[in-house]
Amino acid sequence: MSDTLPQLPSGWTAPEAFASFGSFTAPNKRAVEPVGPAFLAHARRTLHGRTWSEDEK
Amino acid sequence: MSTVIGIAFGNTTSSIAVEKDGKVEVIANQDGDRAIPSTLSYVNTDEYHGAQAKAQLVRHANNTITNFRDFIGKPFENIDVSNCHASAHPFNNDGEVAFKITANSEEILSVEEVVKRHLIKLIDSASDYIGKPIDGAVIAVPTDFTEAERKALVSIAEKANLKVLQVINEPTAALLAHASAGNHLPQDKITVVADFGGSRSDGAVIASRGGMFTVLATSHDYTLGGSNLDEVLIDFFAKEFQKKFNTDAKSEPRSLAKLRAECEQTKKTLSNSTSSTIAIESMAGGYDFHSTINRLRFEVASRSVFEKFTSFVEALVKKTGFDFLDIDEILLVGGTSQTPKIANALVNLFPESTKVVAPVTDTKAINPNELIARGCALQASLISSFEQEQIDESIEPVVTVAPHLTKSIGVQITNGTDKSDILTILEHDTALPIRKSKIVVAPQAGDALVAIFEGEPEIVVTRIEAPKKDESAPADDEESDWSEEEEDDEEIREKIVKAGKKLAEIGLEGVAPGAKIEVILNITKDLKLQVSAREIGGNGVAVRGVVA
Numbered sequence: 001m002s003d004t005l006p007q008l009p010s011g012w013t014a015p016e017a018f019a020s021f022g023s024f025t026a027p028n029k030r031a032v033e034p035v036g037p038a039f040l041a042h043a044r045r046t047l048h049g050r051t052w053s054e055d056e057k
Numbered sequence: 058m059s060t061v062i063g064i065a066f067g068n069t070t071s072s073i074a075v076e077k078d079g080k081v082e083v084i085a086n087q088d089g090d091r092a093i094p095s096t097l098s099y100v101n102t103d104e105y106h107g108a109q110a111k112a113q114l115v116r117h118a119n120n121t122i123t124n125f126r127d128f129i130g131k132p133f134e135n136i137d138v139s140n141c142h143a144s145a146h147p148f149n150n151d152g153e154v155a156f157k158i159t160a161n162s163e164e165i166l167s168v169e170e171v172v173k174r175h176l177i178k179l180i181d182s183a184s185d186y187i188g189k190p191i192d193g194a195v196i197a198v199p200t201d202f203t204e205a206e207r208k209a210l211v212s213i214a215e216k217a218n219l220k221v222l223q224v225i226n227e228p229t230a231a232l233l234a235h236a237s238a239g240n241h242l243p244q245d246k247i248t249v250v251a252d253f254g255g256s257r258s259d260g261a262v263i264a265s266r267g268g269m270f271t272v273l274a275t276s277h278d279y280t281l282g283g284s285n286l287d288e289v290l291i292d293f294f295a296k297e298f299q300k301k302f303n304t305d306a307k308s309e310p311r312s313l314a315k316l317r318a319e320c321e322q323t324k325k326t327l328s329n330s331t332s333s334t335i336a337i338e339s340m341a342g343g344y345d346f347h348s349t350i351n352r353l354r355f356e357v358a359s360r361s362v363f364e365k366f367t368s369f370v371e372a373l374v375k376k377t378g379f380d381f382l383d384i385d386e387i388l389l390v391g392g393t394s395q396t397p398k399i400a401n402a403l404v405n406l407f408p409e410s411t412k413v414v415a416p417v418t419d420t421k422a423i424n425p426n427e428l429i430a431r432g433c434a435l436q437a438s439l440i441s442s443f444e445q446e447q448i449d450e451s452i453e454p455v456v457t458v459a460p461h462l463t464k465s466i467g468v469q470i471t472n473g474t475d476k477s478d479i480l481t482i483l484e485h486d487t488a489l490p491i492r493k494s495k496i497v498v499a500p501q502a503g504d505a506l507v508a509i510f511e512g513e514p515e516i517v518v519t520r521i522e523a524p525k526k527d528e529s530a531p532a533d534d535e536e537s538d539w540s541e542e543e544e545d546d547e548e549i550r551e552k553i554v555k556a557g558k559k560l561a562e563i564g565l566e567g568v569a570p571g572a573k574i575e576v577i578l579n580i581t582k583d584l585k586l587q588v589s590a591r592e593i594g595g596n597g598v599a600v601r602g603v604v605a
């Protein structure tokens with residue numbers, strides 16, 4: 001079975017087809033473990049202020 | 058290229074490992090041991106290490122030093138000496154922990170000196186095997202090691218001429234080794250790492266999110282370990298010996314030491330075989346002792362100890378507030394985790410969806426005794442090309458402390474693989490910033506709604522009524538006991554994700570029926586959620602927006 005999107009209700013409108021309802025629940029501060037390849041990439045991004053898309057290039 | 062290794066340093070045993078060309082090898086020392094007893098012994102002018110030192114516990118207990126790892130960086134008043142009752146006793150040397158050795162002459166060895174000598178032996182074995190001097194190591198410690206204790210370990214290592222590149226947590230090292238070996242490092246999952254060692258048990262609940270690990274909870278039991286199982290066997294055989302020869306094998310330290318060594322061996326044998334013999338020449342009172350025990354008998358005698366291992370894991374999960382269904386995996390670590398009963402009991406306790414990783418439940422599982430050293434070796438090779446300054450900088454809180462999602466975020470779907478309303482894209486406890494996408498399918502009838510919600514987990518219980526049994530049928534005791542269980546209605550518990558708070562909606566008009574749609578969630582450094590959706594391969598443009 002595939003994960004299927006619901007049908008767009010008739011009459012649905014939003015400016016530029018996007019509607020915002022409110023932001024996600026406030027996050028918690030926790031420490032990630034400084035271990036593994038993904039962490040090293042994270043450290044690089046954090047220390048050099050790069051964004052995800054820049055890092056992927 | 059520098060030569061770096063991983064070191065697992067337990068109170069009971071230590072292991073060393075090295076990564077080469079993507080493969081990790083656990084190094085055997087000169088005696089051929091991969092689990093090297095963390096033991097030093099002094100006899101006359103000789104120093105023994107590892108298994109050879111441990112063997113001296115029978116004849117030279119007072120000059121044999123064991124169980125010292127947990128003393129690192131602690132003042133005497135804070136240590137628990139109870140694990141050293143059958144070996145050299147630690148004493149209070151001006152507030153510091155030290156041992157008095159009377160081999161050749163009387164010598165006082167601080168715990169630092171003991172740790173240093175132990176590390177030197179481990180490094181020797183590693184460089185012997187690799188054929189090069191060791192330039193650095195990653196060492197693992199339990200999660201309850203304080204910052205000061207970690208620093209103390211690093212400075213002792215320095216005195217042993219070993220550069221510690223990084224000190225990492227044992228459960229994380231174990232999980233890194235396990236996930237790397239299975240090639241599922243990037244998978245999102247919740248793992249309970251249960252480390253059952255010789256003298257203590259340590260647990261951690263770890264969220265893996267795209268290869269990043271976050272420890273959500275930990276627990277420790279300093280009175281539970283493999284030695285509790287040894288004690289059961291000691292009592293078991295001492296009773297038998299008493300009956301046979303009317304002699305107490307436990308009253309004389311040397312007899313007890315012999316019995317303890319053989320019982321540990323018997324216990325290990327019972328992990329692989331269903332029965333084991335035990336033979337001790339001149340065990341006590343000049344009598345030889347020969348006996349056998351089968352696994353079942355051992356399991357019955359150790360029932361209360363086994364229950365403690367199981368409740369340890371149960372209590373840890375309860376502490377997190379997770380349901381058992383939230384636990385994707387239980388990774389068993391430590392020498393004691395090779396005991397089949399421990400893994401089997403967890404399989405019985407947890408739902409089928411929780412994978413118990415241990416040799417008895419998974420033939421591909423890495424030896425639980427080697428996981429920590431392997432993880433350390435992997436980490437060592439990952440960071441070996443960095444300057445120490447870079448490594449130190451990357452483990453500072455400005456890098457490691459990050460906001461984590463408290464709730465999952467996903468897209469609404471109509472006919473998923475379970476009864477969920479939401480296909481999760483970002484799991485709860487994911488470190489931010491993050492960017493992730495998933496592919497869903499457009500409805501058959503026209504335009505698609507991409508609705509982004511927070512997910513609310515829900516446990517759905519389905520009762521399946523058992524067929525009524527014939528009440529009048531007579532049954533003997535045993536049978537009625539059995540059928541009582543059968544009679545119970547069966548409960549099927551399932552975890553699903555319901556729609557919680559709505560965050561955003563995108564209208565995708567003009568998509569082909571059944572088209573593949575990529576939904577991308579991107580939470581930026583300043584915690585803005587960007588949503589975008591696009592038809593894959595279609596000519597429609599992506600629709601995107603920022604949730605405010």
Ligand SMILES: Nc1ncnc2c1ncn2[C@@H]1O[C@H](COP(=O)(O)OP(=O)(O)OP(=O)(O)O)[C@@H](O)[C@H]1O
Binds near residue numbers: 282426
């Ligand atoms: N095959 C086996 N089956 C059962 N138990 C085993 C087996 N191999 C080793 N053990 C037990 O594992 C324990 C040592 O485990 P491990 O090496 O993980 O301990 P450690 O982490 O050094 O110890 P500690 O918990 O004291 O710090 C010992 O009690 C040993 O008897």
Ligand SMILES: [Mg+2]
Binds near residue numbers: 067068391
């Ligand atoms: Mg351990």
